[in-house]
Amino acid sequence: MNRLVPAWLSPHRTVLLALVALAVYTFALAAVDIGDEGFGYRPAALVRSLVVVIVVSAVVTYACAAVVRVPPNSDSWLITALILFFVMPVGVDAGTLKAAALGAVAASLSKYVLVWRRRLIVNPVVAGAVTCYVFSYAQIGGIAYLSWWVASRELLIPMIVIGVLTITALREWPLIVAYLAAALSTAAIAAAVHPTGHTLALILNSTPLLFLGVFMLPEPLTSPATRRPRLAYGALVGTLMYSSIYVKVTETYAFGFDPEIALLVGCLFAFAVRLASGTARRVPLDVSTSPMVASTYRVSADGRVAFRPGQWATVSTPHWRWPLWVRSRRVFSFASAPNASSDAGLVEFGFTVSHTPSRFKDALIGGARRAYVDNVGGDFVLAPRVRRSSRVVLISSGIGITPFASMLRSLLDDGEDLAGLAIVHVVRAADRAAYADLVERAAASGALVGCVVSAELADGFDAESLREVLPSAWTSADATHYFISGAPAFVGSTARSVRRVDPRTLLRPWRIHTDSFTGY
Template sequence: MTVSLSTPSARLQRLLGRMSMYRMLVVLLLAMAAWSFVLSLAGALFYTPAELAATLATAVVSTLMASRVMGLLFRTFPQTDSALITGLLLFFLFWPTTDGVQLGWIALAGLAATASKYVLVWRRRHIFNPAAVGAFVMGVTGLNAPVWWVAAPLMLVVVIPAALLVLYRSRLLPMAGMFVLVATAVVVIRFASAGESVLEGLATALGSYPVLFFAGFMLSEPLTLPPLRWQRLAEAGVVGILFSVPFSLGPVFMSPELALLIGNLLAFAAGQRGGISLRLRGSRELTPTARELVFEPERPLRYRAGQYLELSLPHPSPDSRGLRRIFSLTSAPEDPQTVSVALRVSSPGSSFKTKLLALKPGARISATSVGGDFQLPRDSGRKILMMASGIGITPFLSQLRSPDAAGRDIVLVYSASSTAELAYADELAALGVRVVACTPEDPLRPGWTWLGAGLPDAAALAKAVPDAAERTAFVAGSPSAVAAARSALKGAGVRRVHTDPFLGY
C-alpha cells in the first residue's frame, strides 16, 4: 500500500514555492504598505495618506534608481526585486513625511542601502543587511533617525501573518522564535525591575517594539545568515539582547539596526567569507527528466555532505522564480576541485533553469551561500534510513559519496515514477547501498528490494525495513512526498526524522 501525498502543509509549501523568496517578500511588503494606507484613511494611524505616499515613493524610487546606477558602474544586472524590498523596508523605518528635506534624507538612505550591496563586500560577498545599513547611516549622522513606525499596534494585523509566511517559507521559525523570546524576555525583565507588571512589559515588547517585524523581515535576510541552525539560534540570541538593552558606546547608541549589523558580522565570521565563483566543467543526463552539472570552484568550497548551494544567474526578463535558486550538492566535500548539483528538467522550464541548462563548458556562474543542517549524525554507529522521492535523491548522493558514509548501516528507500527515473542507479549499486526501490516495474538490480509503485505506508515500510524503528530517518523530495514519508515513518515507529522538502521543483 502507498500513502497519500496531499497534506495541508504540503499544499501550502507548493503554493509558496511558485514564486521566488524575493518576489514573495515584495508582495507581502506591498500588502503591509497597503494596510498602512487603510489605517491612515480610517484615522487609526498617526500619519496622513499623503505622508505615507511621499515616503513610500521616495524610498522605493531611490533604491530602484540606485540599483540601476550601481548595476551600470559594476556591470551587473540590476536586482529589481531586491531593490524593491530594500525600499519597502526603509519605508517602514523612517518617519513618514511630506517635508522635502526629510524626503531627501530618506532618498540618501536608499542610496546608502543599495551601495552597501556593492561596496561593503569581501571577495564579492556582501556582509550587511542593506536596509539596516541605510538606517544606521542616517541615525549615526543625525540626518534622519529611524523610528520603526511599523511597530504601531494595529500594523500587527498584517505584520504577524506576513512574517509567519516568510519564516515558514524560509524555514527560519526556530531562529525567529529565539530572537522574539530573548528580546521579549529582556524587555519584560527591564519593566519588572522598574516596578511595572509583567503583562505591561509583555504588551510593550510585542505591541510597541518592532520585535515581530524585525524577526520576520530584517533578521531573516538570507544572504546575511550563518549556514547552520545552531549558529542562527546563537546569532538570534545575541541580536535579541542587543536589540532590547539600551546602551551607548560614546556617541553611538544601540538601536535595532545596529544590533542587526553586529549580528551580520557574526554570521559573516561563521560562513563562507567571500563570494563563490564556479566554472562549468560539464553536464550529463541522469534520467529523461534530470541532469547533473559539474563545476570547478575558483577557491575550495567549504561545505558538509547534505548541504545546499544557492546559485545566482542574472539574466534578462526573469520570471517570478527569480535570479537565484537553491540546489542540493551531490559532490563529496572531500573533493575540493569538484562541486556538482542535479536538477529536474521540465518543459516549459523557469527562465533560471533555461539559462542554467544552456551554459557551455567553461562558463562561469556565482553562488551566494552554502548552508543547511541535513547532515548525517556524528555517531557513525547510529543506523540510518534514507527516503528519497525523485530528484530528492540529490542530498543523499553527497552523503553516500563521502568517506563518512563508509561502514555505516544505511538503507535507502527510493521512489520514482519509473525505473528510468532512478537517478544515480549505477552509482548506488557500485557503492553497495542497500536500496528499497519503489517503482511501477522491478528495476532488477542485484541486492535491491522492490516494493512496487509509490511511497510505502507504515506497514509496508516496517515489513521492508524491520528495524526501521531503531533508525534515524532522513527524507528529501517534494513537500507532498516528504509529508507522506514522514507520516509513514512515524507510523512505523521511527522517532528521529529529519526532512528536506524541495520547494518549487
C-alpha cells in the same frame, strides 16, 4: 501548513508579496484615517517616501551593477526598498525625504562596498539605517531621525497576520521563537529592574519587534545558515534590542542598542560564523549542463566551494533583462563530494524539469555559462557520531537523492564499509532513477539498497509499504537514524510513516532528519 505553500512561492517572492500586502493595507489605512488620534500619516506623504526609496534604490543598484558588470538579482533591490519604506521617516518635509534617499543610497551601495569577496557582510537595510543614524545624531545635512513608523498600534494586527503567514512559508519558526523568547525575557528583566522600562504593550505597539523579526532577521545572505548559530543569532539580536544598556558618549548622546544597532551586531556575528566555516564569499562558477536521466539534468561547475555532504547551495544566474517576478536564485543540494571541490575545484548539482521549465532552469539548459554560489548551509548532514554508532536509512524520492549522492560519494572516497547503511530510492518511472551507478557502487560496498518504481509512493510512503521495503531488523534497531529527502509532500508523509513503523522515534524525534525543497 507548509503543504499549502505553492511551489512557485520562493522565499524572495514570499517576502516581496508580504511587504506589498503590508504597504497596500498601510495606504488604505491612511486613506480612510480621520481625526488627530488615528494613524497620523497621509497618503501623499507615504507616496513620496515610497517613490524616493524605490527610485533611488533602482538607480544606485543598476549603476553599481553596471560598474562591476554583474547583473543584480531581479527582486532583491525592490525588497530592500520596501523594507526601507517602513523603516525610514515618512516624507513630510525635506529632512525626512533626505533621510529616505540617504538610506536607500547607503543600502544599495553596501551590496557592492561592504562585501567580503563579493559576499554581503551586513543586511543592506541595516547599512542604510545605521548611516542615517550616524548622520542624524551628528546633525549632518538636516537628516531626520529614524522612526521605524511601522511599529504602530494601527498596524499591529495586520503585522501579526502577515508575519505568521510569512514565517510559516519561510519555515523560519525556530529562529523567530529564539528571537522572541530572548527579546521578551530581556524586556521582562529590564522592566523588573527599571519599572519605567519596556512593557508588553509598549513593545508590540511602539517597537519594531515583529517587523524586524519577520522581514529583516531571516535575510539569508547575512544570517547564519546552520541551526545552532542561527538560533544564537536570533537570541543575540533579541537580547540586545531590549537590554536597556546605554553608554554615555557625550553630554548629549548615549550609545544604546537601537534595533538597527542590535541587528548590525547580529550580522557581524553571522559574518564571523561564515568566516569560520569557509562560506563567507560569493563563489563564481563556470557551469555546463547536460542530461542525466529522463527530465533530469546535471550541472557541473568549476569552483571551489566549502560545504559538508548533504548541504545545499543558493545558486544564482542573474540577468539584466529578467523582470522582477522571475527568480534568479534557486536552492540546490550538492551532489558532489567536498573533496572534489577542494582538490579539483569541481562541484555538481542536479535538478528535474516539468513540461515547461522555469526561466532559471531554462537558462541553464540553454547554455548559461556563469552562475554564482551565494550561500551554503543546512543541517541535513551525516554526523560522524551518527555514522559510527547507528544504523542509517536514507529515503528519497526522485531527484531528492541528490544530497545522498554527496554523502555516498564522500563515504566511498573515504573507503568506508557501508554495511550499516540502507538506501531506499523511489521514482515515478524506471528511466528517472538518477545516480543509479552510484547506488550500485554503494551496494557493492555493503549497503542495503532498495529501488522502488511507483508513481503513488513517489508522493510518500505509507507505513505498510515502508515495512515491505525496510527489513524489521532496521526499524527495530535501538538507534536507527532516518534521513528523508524530496518534495515537501513526500517528506511529510514518509516521516509520519517512519514514526508508525518505528514508534521509538516518537520519543526520540531527533532520529528523523528531513530535507525538503520545492525545487526537487
